[in-house]
Amino acid sequence: MRPIHVTRSAMPPFSEYCEEIRDLWDSRWLTNMGAKHERLREELAAYLDAPRMDLLTNGHLSLELSLQALELEGEVITTPFTFASTTQAIVRSGLTPVFCDVDPETLTMDPAKIEPLITERTCAIVPVHVYGNFCDVEAIGGIARRHGLKVLYDAAHAFGARYKGRGAGAFGDVSCFSFHATKVFHTLEGGGACFRDEAFGQRLAWLKNFGLEGPENVTGSGGNAKLDEFRAAMGLCNLRHVAEELEKRGRVMARYRDRLQGVPGLRLRALQPEVQPNHAYFPVLFDESRFGADRDRVQEALGERGIMARKYFYPLTNAFPCFQGRFDPEETPEALRASRQVLCLPLYGDLPPETVDEICGLVLCCRK
Numbered sequence: 139m140r141p142i143h144v145t146r147s148a149m150p151p152f153s154e155y156c157e158e159i160r161d162l163w164d165s166r167w168l169t170n171m172g173a174k175h176e177r178l179r180e181e182l183a184a185y186l187d188a189p190r191m192d193l194l195t196n197g198h199l200s201l202e203l204s205l206q207a208l209e210l211e212g213e214v215i216t217t218p219f220t221f222a223s224t225t226q227a228i229v230r231s232g233l234t235p236v237f238c239d240v241d242p243e244t245l246t247m248d249p250a251k252i253e254p255l256i257t258e259r260t261c262a263i264v265p266v267h268v269y270g271n272f273c274d275v276e277a278i279g280g281i282a283r284r285h286g287l288k289v290l291y292d293a294a295h296a297f298g299a300r301y302k303g304r305g306a307g308a309f310g311d312v313s314c315f316s317f318h319a320t321k322v323f324h325t326l327e328g329g330g331a332c333f334r335d336e337a338f339g340q341r342l343a344w345l346k347n348f349g350l351e352g353p354e355n356v357t358g359s360g361g362n363a364k365l366d367e368f369r370a371a372m373g374l375c376n377l378r379h380v381a382e383e384l385e386k387r388g389r390v391m392a393r394y395r396d397r398l399q400g401v402p403g404l405r406l407r408a409l410q411p412e413v414q415p416n417h418a419y420f421p422v423l424f425d426e427s428r429f430g431a432d433r434d435r436v437q438e439a440l441g442e443r444g445i446m447a448r449k450y451f452y453p454l455t456n457a458f459p460c461f462q463g464r465f466d467p468e469e470t471p472e473a474l475r476a477s478r479q480v481l482c483l484p485l486y487g488d489l490p491p492e493t494v495d496e497i498c499g500l501v502l503c504c505r506k
Contacts, residue, residue: 141445142445150372170364175367178365181377185377191333197315205227220455244273245421261287267296270295317373324372325369328365407420
């Protein structure tokens, strides 16, 4: 029995990718910001409505190096309902995370709970767009302006989603993306940072390329976070097909909603007004007292049939063993509740409708 994973990478036609990389055998320019890197950077900036953009080797380094390029010190208000990368990027940049609870509907950072967390040491806010749900960018932007704070969005889940007609690269001082193979759009592995400030872009480019200024002048400690030409080529191919992929995912999402909407004890992802969704994930929150089974039981039942649903996000990052004693997950109760209830069901463009029906049937059979 072939397992059904929570997602499956979209791939362009093999012949299309082969044609895209053909000229690399002539140029032998395989990395170091070659022609494909630059073309992809320009095309993605336009797609994401970003004033400026740079490409990096993965989403995590896009976050980590962007935090460093902002030249921050002190505390960063963020969310624990996220992938490990968000919090680790903050900590690895020498900053202290301060955890804000989430809105129970969107599971994004609750703006009403931000200002009580601001101190004289607060330097930035790092919210996370979750499952394609947008953060309240107006409220967060207003808070940041009042208190003189930077805003860096973790936009790994927001590629292809649009708010009031604008792509996710248009918001905040910086918006960081992951182009990992499991994402709606991917470059096999890769990432990007969208921004406005040219000086920030220069610092980011310096950090991702060993701290080099010219071929012989190293002016500080940088690293190697460059996106190579083969991955840029995959991105160029996949960008041509991303609208089709989003459309196919939308049909899968609609079938799930048709089968599961209105079932007592199941809460599906909120649909936000003025947001064009990207159908990135299909999270379901299970209320055991009403549904009759908890999230773990449903995951186990699906796993017995080779269906790999994922507890995404669990545990909260402020509950990680590496931070034991530093943070209290009980201080973010809405995020804690969601982490104990959420299960992401498989979602990708080529998921057959009969498989969606099978998954939904297994979920519903778990009710007592």
